[in-house]
């Protein structure tokens with residue numbers, strides 16, 4: 001009697017969990033090959049995935065790969081006689097499978113079983129062979145994550161090799177979530193329900209995970225997600241109650257909400273319509289008020305007198321790699337020249353609006369001194385009617401200090417016991 005023939009790989013049903021891995025492959029390819037930011041690539045990558053759990057899993061796998069990409073690639077290369085091209089489908093699939101087994105704790109049979117359908121009619125054997133060999137040999141990632149270049153070199157040059165190593169170490173774990181509240185009392189009232197702790201007035205930090213929309217207080221608009229470092233620029237304007245403040249480059253509105261909650265008359269300006277839509281949603285959800293303008297800030301001018309400007313300039317975003325590890329791999333964020341020009345243009349334009357003693361807060365979520373320290377030095381050399389208004393230690397949360405020049409430079413390795421901080425540069429400039 002003849003035995004039935006073994007089904008071809010393409011005829012076998014996909015194991016449970018394969019749709020999430022297919023979505024992960026689309027997402028990883030969009031970031032690494034097409035250079036799309038993760039947030040932008042999500043819609044397309046998830047078009048055929050309906051289950052929120054599959055979407056969440058796909059996103060978690062891709063974020064994990066992006067955190068540990070140089071180390072995963074080194075392992076893959078160690079198991080190959082000849083390196084695979086960087087953008088080869090087999091390399092993408094191997095990255096996804098290894099990240100699941102070695103970091104996320106997925107059982108090897110599940111990671112391999114859901115990886116192979118992604119390379120049907122392709123390098124299935126090769127992928128199977130490399131994965132089996134690495135897992136048989138109990139391959140492991142180095143404890144200390146490796147920063148990709150050019151960041152490893154840039155941050156060693158800027159902050160020293162030891163600090164660059166501490167910054168790299170923050171890639172090993174997912175950061176906690178920071179929430180900003182309207183008032184310090186609101187934060188205290190919600191801290192327990194959110195299983196969090198307050199590191200500054202109107203702030204709660206929580207290690208909670210999962211759908212943020214389900215957390216206590218979200219639907220009531222009691223808080224918004226905002227890294228503690230990102231909340232410092234608005235705090236450093238001091239008492240803004242009744243003041244007219246222009247929040248330049250404002251969307252999705254974290255700083256607008258803080259300023260409005262503090263009683264300022266805020267005009268929020270941003271060029272990006274989609275991001276402005278999110279800012280408006282945030283205002284509606286929190287019940288806070290601001291004038292919202294969609295415009296290129298290089299050509300817009302406030303219609304009347306103002307007191308202060310907060311400029312959260314577009315930048316490489318390299319300081320937020322803990323939450324957005326794609327920034328470390330996007331070619332656009334590596335090329336600083338167009339961003340440096342835009343930041344200087346925005347500073348020059350805003351400088352003309354301020355009255356005597358008005359403040360211009362300049363900040364970027366970047367770890368590149370060219371976008372922060374050097375940008376402000378160059379501004380001060382162009383404008384002798386501005387001075388740096390030094391930030392004092394007592395204006396900052398415990399554990400943070402201004403640098404001796406008087407500006408604030410936060411690093412992801414700051415506040416290590418409490419779970420770190422995004423990298424920000426903040427300077428307070430005062431019109432003389």
Ligand SMILES: C[S@@+](CC[C@H](N)C(=O)[O-])C[C@H]1O[C@@H](n2cnc3c(N)ncnc32)[C@H](O)[C@@H]1O
Nearest residue numbers: 249250251252253254255270271272296297312
């Ligand atoms: C760092 S993000 C702002 C984050 C925001 N301040 C917050 O706290 O939620 C930079 C913003 O600059 C905006 N942007 C870039 N170029 C601009 C321009 N020429 N005019 C106005 N906004 C611009 C981007 O759309 C982006 O929303």
